[in-house]
Amino acid sequence: MNVEVQIVDGPVPEPRQWAVAGAGALVSFAGVVRPTEEGQAIEGLMYEAYRPMAERQIESIARMLITEHGLLAMRIAHSVGWVRVGECSFRLDVAAAHRQEAITAMGEFINRLKQDVPIWKQAR
Amino acid sequence: MASSMKLAIKLFGPEARAVGRGELVVDVAALPIDCETLRRRVAEVEPKLTNLLMTARFAVNYTFVDADHMIGADDEVAIINQVCGG
Numbered sequence: 001m002n003v004e005v006q007i008v009d010g011p012v013p014e015p016r017q018w019a020v021a022g023a024g025a026l027v028s029f030a031g032v033v034r035p036t037e038e039g040q041a042i043e044g045l046m047y048e049a050y051r052p053m054a055e056r057q058i059e060s061i062a063r064m065l066i067t068e069h070g071l072l073a074m075r076i077a078h079s080v081g082w083v084r085v086g087e088c089s090f091r092l093d094v095a096a097a098h099r100q101e102a103i104t105a106m107g108e109f110i111n112r113l114k115q116d117v118p119i120w121k122q123a124r
Numbered sequence: 125m126a127s128s129m130k131l132a133i134k135l136f137g138p139e140a141r142a143v144g145r146g147e148l149v150v151d152v153a154a155l156p157i158d159c160e161t162l163r164r165r166v167a168e169v170e171p172k173l174t175n176l177l178m179t180a181r182f183a184v185n186y187t188f189v190d191a192d193h194m195i196g197a198d199d200e201v202a203i204i205n206q207v208c209g210g
Contacts, residue, residue: 031210047209050136050202053186054209078209090210110210118183118202119209120137 002073002095003062005055011087012077020073020095027102029110031090033083037123044084050118051080057117065109069101074109078119089121129155131195133166134202139180142172156194159184163191166203173203180205 002020006012018026033045062074075093083089092109096102113119128151140146150169152162159182167174181188183202184195195201 048136049209050134050183050186050204053183053202053204056186113209114207116188116207117209118136118204118207120206121208 003059003066004073004075005058005062006077007049007051007055007080008077009081010079011083012079012089012091015075015077015091015093018075018093018095022097023072023095025094025096025099025102027094027096027099027106029090029092029106030088032088033085035085040123042085042123044082044087045089045121045123046082047078047080047089048120048122049078049080053118054078058113061109061112061116065105069096069105071096071101071105074105076109078113078117080119128153129197131155131157131162131197131201133162134200136202136204138206139173139176139203142176143170156196158191159189159193159195160191162195162201176205177203 058076071094073095077091079089092106094102094106130149131152133148135146135148150165152165163177167177180203183204184199
């Protein structure tokens, strides 16, 4: 199973090219910092993580979804520290033989991330 | 004379902001201790955390655990609440 997890300081950089043998679908999601939080204009978000647990949880969720949906690979990057409005703080790439399982797994991964991965953000 | 043991607990996010630090050291009567007993002990030591603790989960050695999980002296313990990554 191919899972790649990165916790990066600051914004998530542009991804390098990704080739996965057997893939017919490479689906990507980029989360960027919104200009408002609860109706208030913000400059950015400060992310905090319990880093060793966050890495383990992300990998564990990815492996579970790969098994459940028969995916080929997942690649996940999340920021810690300061990320300005408009910059990327989260990126998820899913590779599968067909699009539907990749799209389904993407939504499930993001829901699990927001429930079970120890990362917090605070608007400034 | 009764002796006690010290247990360090990592805090993050709202809990860390509530008490102004990222780690809490609490005296406990004995180890191992179950998570529910530790939750009550933390609320005694830091009353500011009482409400947050109602929805918080414990993680032991980087894994979420149930209320009856027993924590030993060598375990890494954290209180995790209201995560919001992405």
